[in-house]
Amino acid sequence: MNMDKNKILQHCLLLGVFGSAVCTDGWKVSVVESLDALVSSCVVLPCTFSHPHENLPTSKLRGKWHVTSDRDQLIYYEDSTRVLENFRGRTKLLGKLGDGNCTLEMIEVKEHDSGPFCFRIEIARTPTDTSTPDKFSFVKNCVTLNMIHEPPKPSLAHKIPVEGYPFTITCSVTHTCPSHIPKLTWSRGSENEITEHHRKLQLGMWETQSILTFIPKEDDDHKDVTCTAEFNGQRTSEETMTLFVKRAVNYNHIIIPTVVAIITAGIFGGLCIFMMKKYKKRINELQSQDGTMWNRMSRISRRFRSNAPTPRHANQKSSNYVEENVSKPRFPSPKSQPKSYSYKQDMDNDDYMNTADGNIYGNI
Structure with missing residues (x-):
């Protein structure tokens, strides 16, 4: 009888364990x-x-x-x-x-x-x-x-802004209420410059991002940009950054003179090539004609050389001219002597001169 009770108890314990497993499974x-x-x-x-x-x-x-x-x-x-x-x-x-x-x-x-x-x-x-x-x-x-008790502050991620180039700032905030996503707003920028993203970080934690993209100008240097996060229940927090705009490197003072020099050289080179081609074309046209100008000029040149006196004749003529100047008797000037005179008068003058000579010698 005791053995039967023990068996019944064992069966109850087994049923209890089995029933517990079934209940939790x-x-x-x-x-x-x-x-x-x-x-x-x-x-x-x-x-x-x-x-x-x-x-x-x-x-x-x-x-x-x-x-x-x-x-x-x-x-x-x-x-x-x-x-x-x-x-x-x-x-x-x-x-x-x-x-x-x-x-x-x-x-x-x-x-x-x-x-x-x-x-x-x-x-x-x-x-x-x-x-x-x-x-x-x-x-x-x-x-x-x-x-x-205090809403989490948004975080700002960005690089160095450069003047004239697109610049992006990412504003991120974490939250635990995806049914009422925090609203992120910027102190500047239009709707076309802002995009939003939502993602799940882990179970129970989400992140909202707002990306602002614009082109910095010189006037934006040292200006503040603020991102404000508004949570459900009108709880707000914000984060501010100061823009330090880097001036873009300007190579215009090098590029412009270089481009002008290249264009000028190209124009000058083109004109030179054009003139050379035109000159060669003209020469070819002249050489292809019968009785070319060069042949005509050659013939004219040979004619002038054949008619010109030789250097020897020129020297001889110069010598004759010198001899004539030396041997030719001297005539009195037309102002001192009459234009016409007779041979007899010359002879008388000669006799006179001789007489004088004789008189001199006779006195001696």
Whole structure:
């Protein structure tokens, strides 16, 4: 009899262990253990779950969020009358339970909304289905909120601005409320110069980026550019940077004279080539004609050389001219002598001269 009792006890223990394994198998949840929340703003608690039943529509499922210490202290339920008054109207599910999404949004975050908060799923089963449990609370996987009283400041990323070249500034800010993305604004720039991007960094953390692109000018040097982030609940923060515009290197004083010199040389070279071609063409035309100008000029040149006196004749003529000047008797000047005279008068003059000579010698 004692042996039968022992066997029955062993069977009960085995059934208890087996039943516990069955109850926990298939019930899983994925949440963030700790998450930052900006007071007076909003926060989103990402959550996914699974259950051992086949795919069920959302209408067959009931999701609850409650305080970990008491399942009846609900912070979210579809029947808002059962929700704690402090959370009533401030929480809602963002996902569909039929898709295994139990993400919770909380707005107007208050100082006492620290948690921890846990998710509970309830399945509306048929009266004949008694093989599996119909509800489960994930009390070992809850979310704790870290209260932040000051909004995070945006960060600015940029390179050195250069005058006349496109310049980009990236303003980034992290947040935990993707349902109400922070709005980023700039102190300058138009809509065409601004682009925005949103991305997920990790589970429960997102980033918003605003990219400003413009061309810096000389007047932008030492001017401030501010990026302002506005969070849900009208919480704002900003970050400012000062532009130090680098002057662009100007090579016009080198490029312009060089280009002018090249163009001038090209024009001059082109004219020279054109004149040479024209000159050669003219020469070829003259050489191709009968009785060319060169032949005519050669014949004329030979004629002049044949008619010109030789150097010997010229020297001889010069010698005769000298001899004639030496041997020719001297005539008196036309002013001192009459134009006409007789040979007799000359003879008388000669006799006179001789007489004088004789008289001289006779006196001696």
